[in-house]
Amino acid sequence: MRKIGIVGAGQAGLQLGLGLLKNGYQVVITSNQTPDQIRNGRVTSSQCMFDRALENERALGIDFWKDAPPVEGIQFSLVPGGQTAMQWSSRLDRPAQSIDQRVKMPRWMTEFEKAGGELRIADVDMAGLEALEQECDLVIVASGKGEIGKLFQRDETRSPFDKPQRSLALTYVHGMEPRKEHSAVNFNLMPGVGEYFVFPALTLSGPCEIMVFEGIPGGPMDNWANVKSPQEHLAESLRILKEFVPEEYARSKDCVLTDDLGILAGRFPPTVRKPVLALPNGAVALGMGDSVCLNDPITGQGSNNASHCAAAYLTAILEHGDRPYDAAFMQATFDRYWDYAQFVVGWTNNMLLPPPEHMVKILGTAQQNQKVAHWFVNGFNDPRTYFPTITDPALTDAFLAEAMGAAA
Ligand SMILES: Cc1cc2nc3c(=O)[nH]c(=O)nc-3n(C[C@H](O)[C@H](O)[C@H](O)COP(=O)(O)OP(=O)(O)OC[C@H]3O[C@@H](n4cnc5c(N)ncnc54)[C@H](O)[C@@H]3O)c2cc1C
Structure with a gap:
């Protein structure tokens, strides 16, 4: 049975860990906080998750909060x-x-152990990563904004901001x-x-x-x-x-x-990192979620992204079968997630800048036109749908003209 080690018990690490257990993998998750410490600790997020991300949880049967306020x-x-x-x-x-992460993560940690996962409590450092790599076939770092994620190299081309x-x-x-x-x-x-x-x-x-x-x-x-x-x-x-x-x-x-x-x-600067970390012993580890793709919360996408990342990594691991988890596999796995995440990152980073005229036009037209309003609002569920419309004033004009024409 293949053994996967995950560092971090957040949206990304736990969703992936629970998904792997369901598919017969042996999984170790190391968390630097116990379930009680998370439950009795400080809030971490506003974690609003849209339907496509919630569907990932429903698919794994870990949607325990059906009666939460919609x-x-x-x-x-x-x-x-x-x-x-x-x-x-x-x-x-x-x-x-x-769902407050203080409610969700302790419950998922309990479910993880109930399903046969091994939960360890430790703050993993580089030596800890190497030790985990020795006992696992694949090591994944899902440590959010934790320090260990900073070992992954910042990707300059994908990180336009160096300050919060x-x-x-x-x-x-x-x-x-x-x-x-x-x-x-x-x-x-x-x-x-x-x-x-x-x-x-x-x-x-x-x-x-x-x-x-x-x-x-x-x-x-x-x-x-x-x-x-x-x-x-x-x-x-x-x-x-x-x-x-x-x-x-x-x-x-x-x-x-x-x-x-x-x-x-x-405050923190939005940062995308290279997803493959070379360990001193020559092995490699794969980054996931916020540790390698950290967005400003302005568009409320981070937990959604973490969920889509976990879903993409689960599929990649299952499809990979018994082949070795080398650096090429890790890069391809991240690229699969980046196919989606690049649109979220692009849109989110744009929202942090003063809006260009064509974005103002979209928001203004939405006030008079329900089709545009519906499109913009539902784009939070899948930001790919904004592209390429929001990237080019001519495309925006054509989209708005069509929507206004339909309304007339
Ligand atoms: C103010 C604010 C508002 C937000 N609002 C939203 C929103 O409305 N919608 C949305 O989708 N997203 C939102 N987000 C973002 C969202 O919370 C994150 O993107 C999401 O939690 C990332 O999940 P993750 O699993 O990658 O990391 P995390 O949730 O950060 O989990 C990482 C876990 O790893 C643990 N860890 C760290 N280092 C180590 C280590 N060395 N060893 C062991 N364990 C370690 C941490 O303690 C933590 O439990 C918001 C964020 C902020 C800051």
Whole structure:
């Protein structure tokens, strides 16, 4: 029986590990946190996952949260100077969902062990990778933003930013007034300030709302370094809403934190890395998920990507049969994922820059045209559908003209 070693028990590592067990592989996952440490720790993400990624979980029978609050659509608002200048929404064809990773990962770790997987608790370093390689046929690093992932070489050609593009913060709350229509991600663009989005989720204490702040570094939404307590974090969240997104403030002003660890602040540069790591002993390891393809959360794609990466790697491993897992296999396996991920990375990196005129046109047309609104909203489920339309003003014009013609 082939033995696969995985470093990291997140969306990528656990989904792959559970998938491999189902297919008769022997799997070791090493995590630097116990299930209890994850459950009792800080939130890590807002982890909104769209239908295609959720389907990967359904296919493995690990979709344990069918009753979690659905995210049924996406609303876009342009809010310059605190005034709503544009607003529209559309439904997702199938709902999205966000399960707090403190709820999901401990459950998946338990399921992994129940299914015969070996869960080890250790912080793996280079020597640990070599030791794992000695006992496994294939070693995969799915360590997210963990230090060990930085051993993989940064891919300059695929990483246009060398600095963080946003100051990030999360605030998990109870007590927000629901949207009047269907549930949704409310995505607010505040030119020159940043972005704010919010949506329903499931956390340790039940249904909640997650506020996500994407502040332009050095701007008025980048004050988290001065926040000294959970209550100050909530107060800062509400200050931002009151000043820059008053419509959201109106339904949020009575919110309370879900828990003192339901907050997060930080920043990182989006980075793509070369997927094959040469170990000192001459062996190789394969990177997956955020460790080799880290995106800014502005488009809410990281967990989706991690899930698609795990699905692509599972297929590649199954198809590879008994052949050796050499560097060529590893590169081809990553390339298979990159066939998809390149579009997510391209779109996400574009969203971090001031929007070009043709993108503004798309968002403006969506306000009057449901076909365009539906296309843009459902593209979050599969960002490949934006391409090549969003790359070329002439293609955008042709797409919008056709949509407007159909509406007329
Ligand atoms: C503010 C914010 C908001 C986000 N919102 C969304 C969203 O709405 N939708 C979405 O799709 N994505 C979102 N993301 C991104 C998403 O959370 C990540 O892309 C996703 O969790 C990546 O999964 P992963 O398995 O690659 O890594 P991770 O989830 O980071 O898991 C890696 C695991 O490896 C462990 N580990 C690290 N180093 C070691 C080591 N040396 N040895 C052993 N274990 C180790 C870590 O402790 C961790 O448990 C957001 C991220 C942030 C920061």
